[in-house]
Amino acid sequence: MLEIEHLVTGYGGVPVLHDVSLTLSAGEIVGLLGANNAGKTTLINSLSGVYAPMSGRILFEGKDVTALTPRERVELGIVQVPEGRLVFPDMSVRENLLLGGINRRARAGRPRQIEHVMELFPRLKERLSQNAGTLSGGEQQMLAIGRALMAEARLLMLDEPSLGLSPLFVQYIFGIIDKLHAEGLTILLVEQNLNLTLRHAERCYVLERGRIAVEGAVDTVKDDPRTRSAYLGL
Amino acid sequence: MAEFLQALAQGVLIGSTYGLLALGMGLVYGVSGVVNFAHGDFIALGMFMCLALYSALSLDPYVSIIITVPVMMGIGALVYRYLLRPMVGHKFLMVVQLTLGLSLVLQNGILMVFGGQPARTPSVMESKLWILGDVVVRVPHVIAFVVSFAMAIGLYAVLRSTDFGRSIRAVHQNAHAAALMGIDVGRVQVLTFALGLGILAIAAALLLPGTPIQPTMGLRYTVITLLVVVLGGMTNFVGIMLGGLVIGISEAFGTIYLSDILGMLLPYGIFVLIMLFRPQGLSWGAAR
Amino acid sequence: MRAEFYKTLTSPVWWGILALAALLPFVLPSYYLHIVILSLVYVALASAWNIVGGMAGQISLAHSLFIGIGAMISTALLLKLGINMWVGLVISAAISAVLAAMIAWIDYRFQLGHLSFVLITLAFAEMGGLIVEGWDFLGGASGLLLPRDAGHFLDFQFGGSQGAFWVMLFLATLCVLINVAILNAPLGYYLRTIRDNENAARAIGVNVLRYKVAAMVISAVLTSVVGTAYVRYLTFADPYLLVSPVITIEIVLFATVGGLGSAFGPALGSLLLVPLGELLRGQLGGVLPGLHYFIYGIVVIAVILITPQGLLPLFERLRGGLVRKHRVPAAEPQRRP
Numbered sequence: 001m002l003e004i005e006h007l008v009t010g011y012g013g014v015p016v017l018h019d020v021s022l023t024l025s026a027g028e029i030v031g032l033l034g035a036n037n038a039g040k041t042t043l044i045n046s047l048s049g050v051y052a053p054m055s056g057r058i059l060f061e062g063k064d065v066t067a068l069t070p071r072e073r074v075e076l077g078i079v080q081v082p083e084g085r086l087v088f089p090d091m092s093v094r095e096n097l098l099l100g101g102i103n104r105r106a107r108a109g110r111p112r113q114i115e116h117v118m119e120l121f122p123r124l125k126e127r128l129s130q131n132a133g134t135l136s137g138g139e140q141q142m143l144a145i146g147r148a149l150m151a152e153a154r155l156l157m158l159d160e161p162s163l164g165l166s167p168l169f170v171q172y173i174f175g176i177i178d179k180l181h182a183e184g185l186t187i188l189l190v191e192q193n194l195n196l197t198l199r200h201a202e203r204c205y206v207l208e209r210g211r212i213a214v215e216g217a218v219d220t221v222k223d224d225p226r227t228r229s230a231y232l233g234l
Numbered sequence: 235m236a237e238f239l240q241a242l243a244q245g246v247l248i249g250s251t252y253g254l255l256a257l258g259m260g261l262v263y264g265v266s267g268v269v270n271f272a273h274g275d276f277i278a279l280g281m282f283m284c285l286a287l288y289s290a291l292s293l294d295p296y297v298s299i300i301i302t303v304p305v306m307m308g309i310g311a312l313v314y315r316y317l318l319r320p321m322v323g324h325k326f327l328m329v330v331q332l333t334l335g336l337s338l339v340l341q342n343g344i345l346m347v348f349g350g351q352p353a354r355t356p357s358v359m360e361s362k363l364w365i366l367g368d369v370v371v372r373v374p375h376v377i378a379f380v381v382s383f384a385m386a387i388g389l390y391a392v393l394r395s396t397d398f399g400r401s402i403r404a405v406h407q408n409a410h411a412a413a414l415m416g417i418d419v420g421r422v423q424v425l426t427f428a429l430g431l432g433i434l435a436i437a438a439a440l441l442l443p444g445t446p447i448q449p450t451m452g453l454r455y456t457v458i459t460l461l462v463v464v465l466g467g468m469t470n471f472v473g474i475m476l477g478g479l480v481i482g483i484s485e486a487f488g489t490i491y492l493s494d495i496l497g498m499l500l501p502y503g504i505f506v507l508i509m510l511f512r513p514q515g516l517s518w519g520a521a522r
Numbered sequence: 523m524r525a526e527f528y529k530t531l532t533s534p535v536w537w538g539i540l541a542l543a544a545l546l547p548f549v550l551p552s553y554y555l556h557i558v559i560l561s562l563v564y565v566a567l568a569s570a571w572n573i574v575g576g577m578a579g580q581i582s583l584a585h586s587l588f589i590g591i592g593a594m595i596s597t598a599l600l601l602k603l604g605i606n607m608w609v610g611l612v613i614s615a616a617i618s619a620v621l622a623a624m625i626a627w628i629d630y631r632f633q634l635g636h637l638s639f640v641l642i643t644l645a646f647a648e649m650g651g652l653i654v655e656g657w658d659f660l661g662g663a664s665g666l667l668l669p670r671d672a673g674h675f676l677d678f679q680f681g682g683s684q685g686a687f688w689v690m691l692f693l694a695t696l697c698v699l700i701n702v703a704i705l706n707a708p709l710g711y712y713l714r715t716i717r718d719n720e721n722a723a724r725a726i727g728v729n730v731l732r733y734k735v736a737a738m739v740i741s742a743v744l745t746s747v748v749g750t751a752y753v754r755y756l757t758f759a760d761p762y763l764l765v766s767p768v769i770t771i772e773i774v775l776f777a778t779v780g781g782l783g784s785a786f787g788p789a790l791g792s793l794l795l796v797p798l799g800e801l802l803r804g805q806l807g808g809v810l811p812g813l814h815y816f817i818y819g820i821v822v823i824a825v826i827l828i829t830p831q832g833l834l835p836l837f838e839r840l841r842g843g844l845v846r847k848h849r850v851p852a853a854e855p856q857r858r859p
Contacts, residue, residue: 049412070413070416071417071418073416074415088408088412093399102415107397269637317827321826321827327581328830330581330637332822332827333823334774334775335818335819336819337819338815338822339774339816340819341815342812342813342815457645460641461645495655495656499649499652499653502645502652506642509632509634509638520841
């Protein structure tokens with residue numbers, strides 16, 4: 001479904017990602033691991049079209065999307081749940097969800113999608129007219145995921161969904177991720193939390209200083225010594 | 235007492251239009267961080283377009299907005315797209331300097347076309363008065379008041395309950411997140427700037443009847459608008475309308491109770507004090 | 523760092539150019555001499571402004587006040603109280619210094635951001651203009667007329683255009699030299715630190731208040747003195763010219779076009795734009811009033827869009843290293859527009 005070929009992305013002419021190649025098949029849940037500053041967020045933002053790559057290609061369902069704008073990619077169904085959730089704090093939960101589905105493809109189906117999100121997160125239903133800024137961290141994460149689902153995501157990319165959440169909420173959120181996967185959604189799970197990711201993903205990539213250091217099935221990655229060293233930054 | 239009410243009425247009526255002028259600027263600032271120092275010159279441009287339409291087609295200013303609003307919006311879109319958008323990522327102050335340059339271009343462009351003599355644009359409403367007890371108000375001021383508040387309310391409704399309005403607020407609150415929703419941030423910024431100038435075109439027509447206009451008057455309107463926007467807390471809707479009233483009323487009281495010059499000084503004095511002691515503006519943490 | 527300053531000070535090239543320039547009044551027809559004098563006025567004003575606006579990165583729009591104080595107060599003191607204009611120059615410079623220190627203190631005390639600083643100084647400038655217009659002592663709206671320049675040096679008279687030229691050449695040179703000196707002194711270093719990150723400057727123990735006051739006061743005193751000399755040259759103290767924010771805007775734009783924060787940039791911008799504007803005004807002013815301002819505006823927009831650091835870096839590239847470059851462009855992440 002997604003193929004990244006030799007992607008190089010950087011700031012001010014200095015590459016951050018070097019020659020990254022990665023594939024995702026439809027219905028898969030793939031983990032992208034790495035320490036802080038390994039380039040995970042840069043990669044996910046390259047996929048969303050926020051950064052223009054210096055070289056390389058991104059194919060989505062066989063179509064070259066490298067030159068597409070963020071909006072065009074959302075319309076194709078490449079949707080991101082950003083790090084830090086980034087909900088719109090001074091807007092209600094409902095308005096946040098409506099904004100999630102603002103793209104041309106999803107706009108008409110919003111009433112139906114909202115129902116779906118409410119089923120998934122009954123807690124948001126009680127807070128529909130509350131400002132998103134007043135929600136707890138866990139609720140904001142629910143909202144951020146719900147907002148991405150509103151866009152009728154076909155590839156859902158989650159950037160550090162466990163960040164800053166209590167263990168109970170982490171469990172809950174990952175339960176939801178499993179559920180979405182079971183419904184057939186393709187998921188790219190970007191995480192710093194190694195064990196958590198290994199439990200929920202089918203395959204993993206480990207980024208180290210902008211390069212893919214390890215890749216393969218969960219067990220292979222788990223046992224590879226380079227995985228640990230990538231984390232320790234050795 | 236009559237004098238007091240007279241000043242109050244006049245201040246409220248004019249202040250509402252100042253508020254409207256400032257809403258346009260606040261909206262643009264909120265969405266793209268641009269403080270437009272050519273704002274007042276665009277008002278002047280709107281007024282002179284009305285004058286030209288009157289000279290050529292004998293259109294009343296209230297009618298000519300049918301033409302000036304779309305033209306100004308078109309100009310706004312082009313200015314943002316080709317002059318301001320390339321400044322994204324540069325220091326904020328470069329935008330200040332660029333719009334100062336734009337102000338010179340507009341002001342003197344108008345001067346070259348229309349000459350420097352003060353001009354008036356007649357309107358059927360120009361000399362009509364309403365007398366309410368001891369207070370005499372000019373009908374154009376009443377129209378300005380009603381239209382300004384209607385526009386403000388309309389704008390508020392658009393921001394609250396349309397996709398376009400929500401996109402504007404989303405870009406204001408977090409442009410990166412807005413882009414991830416599939417909102418074309420650049421397009422929202424262009425449209426908002428165009429909308430801001432469209433509002434100015436209407437405000438220009440509202441202020442025009444009975445006001446002699448000169449190419450150089452733009453700077454004064456820029457300053458007044460800046461005062462109001464800052465008083466209102468930059469992007470706070472209610473705050474900005476309130477700021478307009480404060481400036482309008484202080485100007486009216488100043489000119490009636492104090493000498494002309496002192497009256498004109500009063501708004502600046504109030505502005506400086508509020509700026510220093512309430513930098514967040516007049517609003518008390520109300521919703522954006 | 524000082525070495526750089528002495529190098530400029532002892533450079534035969536600069537003194538040669540200066541000596542040649544000093545001969546201009548003997549060869550130039552009076553119309554062109556007038557243009558050169560005006561250019562020098564703006565070289566001085568833009569360079570003085572650069573100390574605050576360029577080096578410390580604070581766009582002050584209050585400088586019309588300092589020009590106005592230098593021009594209107596010294597003139598009023600002479601006409602209304604009979605005070606010698608040399609004394610008037612010192613008095614108005616002192617008033618400017620106090621006002622400048624006050625503005626810098628307000629800026630520091632209330633931690634104004636860049637935008638607030640622009641707005642507050644603009645409000646001060648507007649208030650200053652209104653006060654002059656409304657105060658008869660300063661000539662009110664109709665301005666003041668100085669007595670004819672009879673060339674009495676002790677009465678601050680320099681004998682018409684020739685004398686005015688040398689005075690302005692001196693002041694312009696002084697302002698540029700002070701720019702070079704500050705840039706190469708600790709003060710310049712601290713100002714740039716404050717410009718780039720005021721909080722960081724505070725954190726490493728830079729006395730932000732002291733340097734802000736110093737920059738503002740030096741800039742204001744120079745501006746005020748130039749204002750006094752300028753009004754002597756003009757003879758007519760016109761409040762709409764000298765106390766209007768427009769003159770500050772011109773200064774800001776000339777400095778921006780030349781290159782903010784560098785020692786020679788503001789001078790370069792003024793030397794290019796003032797003659798251009800004046801020639802246009804001379805040729806077409808009768809037909810198209812305002813054309814020169816129109817062109818200024820276009821040039822400024824074009825320069826900002828094409829070379830945001832100003833024209834000086836372009837010139838430096840052409841000449842190769844005679845003038846030291848003081849600014850390093852910051853790297854920007856490659857975000858999609």
